[in-house]
Structure formats: structure tokens, C-alpha cells
Amino acid sequence: MKYIIAMIRPERLDAVKRELQKIEVNRLTVSSVSGYGAQKGYLEIYRAMEYDANLLEKIKIEIAVNDEFLEPTIEAIKTGARGIDGYVGSGKIFVLPLENVIRIRTNETGPEAI
Numbered sequence: 001m002k003y004i005i006a007m008i009r010p011e012r013l014d015a016v017k018r019e020l021q022k023i024e025v026n027r028l029t030v031s032s033v034s035g036y037g038a039q040k041g042y043l044e045i046y047r048a049m050e051y052d053a054n055l056l057e058k059i060k061i062e063i064a065v066n067d068e069f070l071e072p073t074i075e076a077i078k079t080g081a082r083g084i085d086g087y088v089g090s091g092k093i094f095v096l097p098l099e100n101v102i103r104i105r106t107n108e109t110g111p112e113a114i
Helices: 010-022 067-082
Strands: 002-008 029-035 042-046 049-053 056-065 091-097
Touching: 002 010, 002 067, 010 056, 010 067, 056 067, 067 091
Parallel strands: none
Antiparallel strands: 002 056, 002 091, 029 056, 042 049
């Protein structure tokens, strides 16, 4: 089992969800987050004052998958997040080992709980 965390541009969320639905990955958690990487932010002017807005809005997607879904899920996220352009700031994907999962309602554990 693996835990996938992806950081993407907010406008690419619908495309990523469509790609995930194609491979029947329907369980995910989405959060709005702020951060920066290679983009380094931008200069913002508010009420005639300039300030450096170095934290950019991103979307964080978290998905737990069984091992056989790992590569298709990664490819779906990459396809949806990159789009046609593949701009700087398209995102990152992190893959972590997942030790255990417990479904509270049925008490199932491991791959069956995902």
C-alpha cells in the first residue's frame, strides 16, 4: 500500500479528477495549501504599496492506493496536472509507504480497507 501526496495548480484539479476517474480511483482528499518552489512567488501591488507574495495557492491531493494502482495513479495525476503546457509550478508527487489502513465502520484493515 502507498500514500500519494500531490501538489498541483488549483486550475488543474478538475483535469486530475477526470484522469483519476478513468482508472477508477475515486477516493481522495483535497486541501487548499500555500507554498512556493521554483516559481518563487510574484510581486503584488495593494493600495499603492508593493509587497512580495512569495506563497502561492496550490491544491494538495492525498490518495491511499494498493500497490497495483500506484503507477496508473501517478500517471493520471501527471497527465491531469501537466495539461498541454507543463508550466513551471505544475506540481510535485510524493509517494510514501503506507503501513496500515483501518476502515472504522467495518473494522477492515490493510488493502481491503482502501
